[in-house]
Amino acid sequence: MYKKKGYDISSSESITRYAKKLKDKSLRDICGEEIESHGYSGKGNFGQILEKFYFGYEPNSVAEPDFLEVGIELKTSPLKVLKNGEYRSKERLVLNIINYLEVHKEVFETSSFLKKNGHLLLVFYLHEKDINLLDYLIKLVDEWKYTKEDLKIIKHDWEFINQKIKEGKAHELSEGDTFYLGACTKGSTAEKSYRKQPFNTKLAKQRAYSLKQGYVNHIIANIAKDETAVYGKIIKQPEILESYRSIEDIVVSKFQLYYDKTANEIEHLLGLNLNQNSKSYFANLTNAILGLKLGQKIEEFDKADIQVKTVRLREDGMPKEHISFPTFKYEEIVETDWDDSDFKNILESKFFFVFYQLKGGNLILRKVKFWNMSQSDILEAKVVWDKTVEIISSGNIIKEIHSTGRRMTYFPKQSESRISHVRPHARNAADTYNLPIPDKLTGVTAYTKHCFWLNASYVRDEIFLKY
């Protein structure tokens, strides 16, 4: 037994008060000597050390909350700092493992998820590269309970995950399936950690419930009392989510009123007068349809890490453009595993597509769609990512240089994959990132910024045309 308890285990106020003393301290500040006298060897994670040496209980993996008497679960999570000094979550917050064989028997209100994670005590620390975890500074500490609105959405998410398990599709679960509560992969190498599922003989990846990174950012803003961003809600009263309606249905029904109308007509029907030359014209129109004021961000989409994409289709239904993602840094991508890659992370998100189509010189709203990529397509996209990494690591990037100076590369072309390709995405040829090793043909040590693109034909066939 560790006796370093400065709190009353039967009082949540006392526990929180004791926890808040951690602010602006590091693990070494708080319990350095004790850690050394107990032979701390650098193993174990931040949370386990805090539990053992500060709160004085042995880390466990039981289904009950850590502070059983008051039903509070302790969670620690890393922060990063933006250039403007605001805190953001470095990652999603991983909760308890989904026991496929048991959860299908549960109902949300009495579920193992809610029992263990309904009331959290959160300790956020500043994660810094190349610094010993004993020296990370703890910055934000507070309790967290979900608001009524959030809990309705989380319940829908939980039920969606359960439904998939009941249908024997645990192996097809994906983070992009849900809004705030995700089913994220969990295990040192996710490839190796497969589990049985109750209604299918196929093994399914081990997954845990998790709060989406965007949701954690809202918790952080809440705790830090940071209210710089202006948000507007789609769901103004939680009662709207009563009964069978999901947030998806509600959003889609708002758009359906305007299907087959031109952007201009929609604008007038909404009583707006937007600047059509503005780069954000379509984003503004989307927000207005959802009932938001100009300049507001969509709170629910932000919390759910939803990628909103407006796509313009030609008359024949082909998107005018491929869809781009952020550029990758050559030096970073070669040091990254697929499971930790930005590309995988973004492909696992939920997307909201708004399709406009050209018709007689006008753009009309054709349809909107929530979409996330299937597990099998994510694996196909991995092939493109693997090849890209291989090309950069080997230094065989440039294939030939035309007399005009135009350079042909070995990067995966559109014709090589149904799903994705790699192309430049830069201000101009001088807009470059450093290469980890010089290009074999030319010897250049930096190259024009590139990014992954979703093929226009994939967007048409798999997103626009399907069901």
Added chain:
DNA sequence: GCATGATCATGC
């Protein structure tokens, strides 16, 4: 006409 490489323009 399409695929691929190159660049522009706006807004934060």
Added chain:
DNA sequence: GCATGATCATGC
């Protein structure tokens, strides 16, 4: 200054 959405230009 840069990210992002959008578009242009060239060669097959």
